Amino acid sequence: MKFGVVRFPGSNCDQDAYYAVKDVLGQPVExxxxxxxxxxxxxxxxxxxxxSFGDYLRCGAIARFAPxxxxxxxxxxxxxxxxxxxxxxxxxxxxxxxxxxLIRNDRQKFVCRHVPLRVQNNRxxxxxxxxxxxxxxxxxxxxxxxxxCDDETLMQLESKGQILFHYASDxxxxxxxxxxxxxxxxxxxxxxxxxxxxxxACDSSLGSADGLVLLQSLLN
Amino acid sequence: MPLVKISITLKPAxxxxxxxxxxxxxxxxxxxxxxxxxxxxxxEINIPDSADVDAxxxxxxxxxxxxxxxxxxxxxxxx
Numbered sequence: 503m504k505f506g507v508v509r510f511p512g513s514n515c516d517q518d519a520y521y522a523v524k525d526v527l528g529q530p531v532e533x534x535x536x537x538x539x540x541x542x543x544x545x546x547x548x549x550x551x552x553x554s555f556g557d558y559l560r561c562g563a564i565a566r567f568a569p570x571x572x573x574x575x576x577x578x579x580x581x582x583x584x585x586x587x588x589x590x591x592x593x594x595x596x597x598x599x600x601x602x603x604l605i606r607n608d609r610q611k612f613v614c615r616h617v618p619l620r621v622q623n624n625r626x627x628x629x630x631x632x633x634x635x636x637x638x639x640x641x642x643x644x645x646x647x648x649x650x651c652d653d654e655t656l657m658q659l660e661s662k663g664q665i666l667f668h669y670a671s672d673x674x675x676x677x678x679x680x681x682x683x684x685x686x687x688x689x690x691x692x693x694x695x696x697x698x699x700x701x702x703a704c705d706s707s708l709g710s711a712d713g714l715v716l717l718q719s720l721l722n
Numbered sequence: 723m724p725l726v727k728i729s730i731t732l733k734p735a736x737x738x739x740x741x742x743x744x745x746x747x748x749x750x751x752x753x754x755x756x757x758x759x760x761x762x763x764x765x766e767i768n769i770p771d772s773a774d775v776d777a778x779x780x781x782x783x784x785x786x787x788x789x790x791x792x793x794x795x796x797x798x799x800x801x
Contacts, residue, residue, distance in 0.1 A: 559763075560789055567786070596789065603792040605732070606739050650736060650792060678737070 503721055505531040506544030508574070508590075510565050515551035515587065515699065522701040523548070527717055536568040546583045546720055547574055549590030551643070551699060561604065561646050562592035571597060583627055583720065584693045588644055591685075591695030600688055600695045601659070602651030608678025612645040616710060618670035619684050619698060623663045626687055628694045631719040637670050638712035640698040642677075642684075647697040649679040649686075659686055666696065723768050726779050728797040730788045731762035762793075775799055 505523045509516045516533065523531040532542045536554075541547060554565035565571065571593075578584050578599055586594040594600040607613060616639045624634045632638070651659070659665050666685040669675040675682045677697070685696030700713025732738045738760050745759040765787055769775060779797055788795040 559787070563786060563789065595791075603789055605736065605792055608737065608739055610739050610743055678739075 503529055503545045504543055505529055505546045505548060506534040506541050507531060507548045507550055508534045508536065508570055509550075510536045510552070510554035510568060512554045512556055513550050513552035513589070515589075515701065518699070518701045519548045519550045519587070522704045522713075522717055526704045526714065527721065529721070534570055536565070536570045539569040539573040541570075541573050541577055544577070544582075546585065547577055549574070549584065549586040549593055550701075551588030551590060554589055554593065557589075557646075560592075560596065561589060562594075562596035565589075565593045566596045575599065578688075578693050581690070581692050585628065585720070586693075586695040587699055587701065588642075588647070588697055591697055592646070594693060594695045599693050600686060601655045602649055602680075602686070604646055604697070605648050605650055606646050607644070607648055607676070612643070613647070613676040614641065614643040615676070616641045616703075617676055617684075617698060618674050619667040620670045622665045622668055625663070626666060626691055626694070626719075628687070628716055628719055629666055632715045636715075638667075638703075638715070639710045640700055640703045640713050641710075642698045643702075644677070644697055647679070648677040649683045649697070651680060656681060658689075659683070662689060664689065666694065667698075724771050724775060725800045726767045726769065726775070726797055727800060728765040728767070728779070728783065728787060728795055729762055730765070730783075730793050730795045731760050733792055733794055736792060771801070 621632045668682040700716045703710040703713035740761040741759040783795045
């Protein structure tokens with residue numbers, strides 16, 4: 503499978519994602535420059551973490567209008583897989599490719615630590631190799647990762663199995679996210695967003711290899 | 723050329739963590755009478771006068787300047 507890693511000015515987890523795909527998964531991968539509406543034949547598009555366009559206005563608000571996002575949206579409309587991690591999740595919400603939004607953490611602080619995630623749905627392209635209820639230790643690193651949505655959206659996410667992960671307890675919730683939500687997918691199950699960074703937990707030398715099961719799930 | 727002054731704030735239902743922190747600081751200063759603080763964003767734009775300034779500003783806010791999922795906006799046009 504071919505992977506593409508989108509690069510915006512201010513992306514800073516692009517090399518981590520590239521490394522995880524190329525060196526850990528052993529799959530072909532290319533960088534996708536934000537100015538080019540060309541996914542270079544990618545089967546899976548990863549929108550990595552960072553501070554695209556300096557987080558100006560709102561996180562992800564400006565990246566949404568980059569030419570590459572037109573191609574990403576068309577890819578998703580055709581059923582192609584898109585995974586947004588951290589700032590990538592924010593961009594996908596701003597693009598309305600995922601419901602809801604991410605706002606400033608409840609406690610105002612940038613939080614950078616491993617958190618326990620409980621797999622809520624393991625019948626998805628991103629979680630199919632994980633066990634239902636499995637708790638994964640994966641780092642978060644964000645200041646604006648509090649997931650919010652209206653009650654109707656929350657009910658839909660819950661009833662349609664669109665919640666991928668919860669922070670494993672209220673105490674483990676690093677940002678005050680609604681219903682301890684850490685990651686979601688769209689209603690057609692091909693666009694994924696999560697605040698934690700699986701690419702930073704794909705090798706035990708990084709402190710955890712728990713993210714590997716998610717990356718491996720993406721493979722056919 | 724008209725000056726458009728746009729104020730954007732989080733929807734009332736959402737906790738404004740910044741506003742809460744500043745509210746606490748105001749209380750520490752002795753302003754116990756302050757009941758709430760909401761912090762938002764203020765944007766000024768200049769655009770040529772035309773009949774559809776309102777429509778243009780609303781479009782800009784809905785598409786880019788505000789996120790209707792989490793924010794409300796209001797504006798005034800100063801000629």
